[in-house]
Amino acid sequence: MTCWACGPGSTATGRAPSFWLRILSEIKNRGVRDVCMLVCDGLKGLPDAVNTVWEKTIVQTCIVHLLRNSFKYASRRDWAQIAKDLKPVYTAASEAGSARPCRRVLRQVGENATRPYTAVGERVG
Numbered sequence: 001m002t003c004w005a006c007g008p009g010s011t012a013t014g015r016a017p018s019f020w021l022r023i024l025s026e027i028k029n030r031g032v033r034d035v036c037m038l039v040c041d042g043l044k045g046l047p048d049a050v051n052t053v054w055e056k057t058i059v060q061t062c063i064v065h066l067l068r069n070s071f072k073y074a075s076r077r078d079w080a081q082i083a084k085d086l087k088p089v090y091t092a093a094s095e096a097g098s099a100r101p102c103r104r105v106l107r108q109v110g111e112n113a114t115r116p117y118t119a120v121g122e123r124v125g
Contacts, residue, residue, distance in 0.1 A: 017045025024053040041065045063090050 020043070035054045039062050040046050047059040067086065071079050085105050092098035 015043065015045065017049055020046045020049035021052060024049050028053050042069075 035050065035057045037058045037060065038047075038050050039060050041062050042065055050057050050059060067083065067090075070086075071082065074082055085108065088101035089098045089105060092101065
């Protein structure tokens with residue numbers, strides 16, 4: 001993955017929080033007064049740095065990365081079923097609209113979990 005802020009051929013993986021603070025401060029100095037929302041992939045230090053520069057910014061982890069990280073707790077053969085079960089949660093038009101499918105998934109992760117959710121349930125519960 002190429003880091004847009006670092007230039008061609010460089011990557012952002014493993015950058016220190018001070019790196020992100022420097023990059024974001026430079027962006028602010030170039031005239032960006034406010035950032036409403038930042039969607040990132042879990043890079044260490046980025047959420048804290050953006051909140052230092054623009055304190056009211058909402059930081060959210062990208063849904064693709066959240067899903068990918070949830071799969072690591074289950075067998076690969078169960079990934080398709082888990083993705084199918086989670087889709088109504090992350091495609092809902094509103095938080096309220098995601099409540100019912102989210103409860104359904106959480107029930108599956110509970111004590112009576114079906115096989116795909118056993119490993120996930122052990123870590124969540």
